[in-house]
Amino acid sequence: MTQHDPVRRRFLLGGAALGAGALLAACTSNDSGDSNNAQTQGNNNASPNANTAPGKKVTIGFSAPAADHGWIAAITTNAKAQAAEYSDVTFNAVEAGADAAAQRSALSTLISQKPDVIVLLPYDGKELNAFGLEAMKAGIPVVNLDRAFPDALAYRLQIKGDNYGMGVAAGNYIAAEMKKKNLSAPIIGEIAGLDNLELTQERSAGFKAALAANGMSVANRRAAGFTVDTGQAEMSQLLQALPKMDALWNHDDDQGIGVLAAATQANRSEFLMVGGAGSKAAIEAIQADNSVLKCTVTYSPSMASSAISLARLIGQGKGMSDLVELQVPKEIILASETITKENASTYLPLGFS
Amino acid sequence: MTGLPAQAAPAVKEAIGAGGPGPEPSGPSGNGWWNSDAGESTRRNLGLVAVLAGLIVIGIITRPDLYGLDGWWIDNVWAILKLGSTVGVVAVGMTFVIIGGGIDLSVGAIIALAGVWCTTVATQDFGAGGMIFTALAVGLGVGLVNGFLISYGRLVPFIATLAMLVAARGLAAQMSDKKTQQSGNQTINSIAADSFLGVPILVYILAAVVIAGWVLLNRTTFGRRTVAIGGNVEAARLAGINVRLHTMMLYALAGLCCGIGAIMLTSISTSAQAAMATNYELDAIAAVIIGGTLLSGGRGTIVGSLLGVIIFATITNLFALNGLSTEAQNMVKGGIIVAAVLIQQFRFKSVTQFLKRNKVTVAS
Numbered sequence: 001m002t003q004h005d006p007v008r009r010r011f012l013l014g015g016a017a018l019g020a021g022a023l024l025a026a027c028t029s030n031d032s033g034d035s036n037n038a039q040t041q042g043n044n045n046a047s048p049n050a051n052t053a054p055g056k057k058v059t060i061g062f063s064a065p066a067a068d069h070g071w072i073a074a075i076t077t078n079a080k081a082q083a084a085e086y087s088d089v090t091f092n093a094v095e096a097g098a099d100a101a102a103q104r105s106a107l108s109t110l111i112s113q114k115p116d117v118i119v120l121l122p123y124d125g126k127e128l129n130a131f132g133l134e135a136m137k138a139g140i141p142v143v144n145l146d147r148a149f150p151d152a153l154a155y156r157l158q159i160k161g162d163n164y165g166m167g168v169a170a171g172n173y174i175a176a177e178m179k180k181k182n183l184s185a186p187i188i189g190e191i192a193g194l195d196n197l198e199l200t201q202e203r204s205a206g207f208k209a210a211l212a213a214n215g216m217s218v219a220n221r222r223a224a225g226f227t228v229d230t231g232q233a234e235m236s237q238l239l240q241a242l243p244k245m246d247a248l249w250n251h252d253d254d255q256g257i258g259v260l261a262a263a264t265q266a267n268r269s270e271f272l273m274v275g276g277a278g279s280k281a282a283i284e285a286i287q288a289d290n291s292v293l294k295c296t297v298t299y300s301p302s303m304a305s306s307a308i309s310l311a312r313l314i315g316q317g318k319g320m321s322d323l324v325e326l327q328v329p330k331e332i333i334l335a336s337e338t339i340t341k342e343n344a345s346t347y348l349p350l351g352f353s
Numbered sequence: 354m355t356g357l358p359a360q361a362a363p364a365v366k367e368a369i370g371a372g373g374p375g376p377e378p379s380g381p382s383g384n385g386w387w388n389s390d391a392g393e394s395t396r397r398n399l400g401l402v403a404v405l406a407g408l409i410v411i412g413i414i415t416r417p418d419l420y421g422l423d424g425w426w427i428d429n430v431w432a433i434l435k436l437g438s439t440v441g442v443v444a445v446g447m448t449f450v451i452i453g454g455g456i457d458l459s460v461g462a463i464i465a466l467a468g469v470w471c472t473t474v475a476t477q478d479f480g481a482g483g484m485i486f487t488a489l490a491v492g493l494g495v496g497l498v499n500g501f502l503i504s505y506g507r508l509v510p511f512i513a514t515l516a517m518l519v520a521a522r523g524l525a526a527q528m529s530d531k532k533t534q535q536s537g538n539q540t541i542n543s544i545a546a547d548s549f550l551g552v553p554i555l556v557y558i559l560a561a562v563v564i565a566g567w568v569l570l571n572r573t574t575f576g577r578r579t580v581a582i583g584g585n586v587e588a589a590r591l592a593g594i595n596v597r598l599h600t601m602m603l604y605a606l607a608g609l610c611c612g613i614g615a616i617m618l619t620s621i622s623t624s625a626q627a628a629m630a631t632n633y634e635l636d637a638i639a640a641v642i643i644g645g646t647l648l649s650g651g652r653g654t655i656v657g658s659l660l661g662v663i664i665f666a667t668i669t670n671l672f673a674l675n676g677l678s679t680e681a682q683n684m685v686k687g688g689i690i691v692a693a694v695l696i697q698q699f700r701f702k703s704v705t706q707f708l709k710r711n712k713v714t715v716a717s
Contacts, residue, residue, distance in 0.1 A: 020490050029475035067531035220676040228622035229629040237673035240432045258622040265546045
């Protein structure tokens, strides 16, 4: 037994801990170094028209839930980037906090600042309906983004995606592909998102209806949690349940990273997979055409960019230039678009990471 | 071990073999292993094995077509074990913390933080070694902070680790900018994809952690001190155990397990994000509890926790095979937790006494 000098040992241990700490701190950076990391630019790709010319100054107040996944994060970055495209727009985002109550209190400070228009993605449309009414009564037009207020008086414009239509688009694509392969009774799997959300139910209902119209049905459905690890876990079990599968719809491209990982790990590639939402990684994979992912149906966070553009028009009292009406419409439901290898390059700029 | 005088050696006898040298110890007292206190954990674990066997029988009855497939069932065994592997590793650390009289609610958040930290662009530049080191160091570091707050800051474990749950997920979200960070490292990704001698690497990792945990708990002074502290803190302190230092080590151990779990989960999903490993704390605690570990500390087994994890993974697998909904699956899981604890409270001794009173003889 050798005698250890405790002071020296502590010194060495402490030094090692400090060194490890310094190394770890250096590892928090996510800057890839290349300067073309500018995925978050705004979109004014349409040809310049009378509406894009600078006009009356507009202050837009913006609020969206704290991001817990890529889609919500993209909503906020898109809105910010789109506002920066206009010299006449002042963008004023408030932190929405962690839940509906926190968002409500953040919004009351926003009202007191008297912005010209408010763009709002609520935590929950029903819970924040009262705020919409209040703001409209105070004379501030509200653009309700994606999660809908039930009360038509609570918003000036509602712009949202189409969950049911997303399921229909996925179902139609799969049905068409199966018919191309002459499969009359294909085995179709489904990896849904969080099952207790209404949007998940709507997506699944649309998928089921579109398949049923073609005489097909879902053989097995598992609900994941919109995260990569739950996507992987559910897919790994689905693959066990269906030793042979012809097609799969996964509701969300973010969790799709895990779904694809599970397929790779199980050495399964006999099926074709359709994604959902339209992330940059998914569109790139479709373009590369080297995995089972052949298609994704959009539920694009680009709607935040459109919402900012429309909020500006509302603030300036202008209409949409292609429509005859002098004002912006009251409701816009975005179609779910189908991205395949053929059109992937067109959609790549809209993909979110 | 940790530089403490090892004089407080445990005097716990291995009473399992105390039944007598002969193969027929069934005297009139009838004190077989099913009645002895030392055999209690074995009994509990056998109960869990029975539950598992029941689940497998249900699987064979409901999907006989699959069990006939070539090589399918062994594939399914690996699928179940891989599904439970990350929670299994975390549950080993959790078993130590709970036996030591504490609780750790931050395990899922630590996995998310360690996973995100080890998949940042800067870390990935260091290769697989750098990523593994980062995950382990972050896990260990956060565990040490937990332990320090609880031991020396005198925070209640529930509060301290609840705070860490929130804070670590916040830091992970900040660091990843709420995005999913894909792992471009093929070595890391191959951990989940590859097998060695037909057994998935993830299963080897799970086995290694379980065996190391078992040895640490049952064959070292560290393990005996853990049981002593969980059983009676004051007695442990009077016996000369440095309770504070030891408690801190327990949370550090749990954190280290989370670091290992983070590498596994990152590899499994070939990416990491701040929202990953959600509810792992609940999964791990549930597995530990149905494994027979006392929530108040002082008693528990690693094998029981492992069986708990495997039972939950098997239920998930079974529901997937039969295409049943997640809702039903969660209700059954809740039921299993309650049932397992109820079964364990059931006194075998009182049954045999009851049978004896009523002159019923049981073959022993």
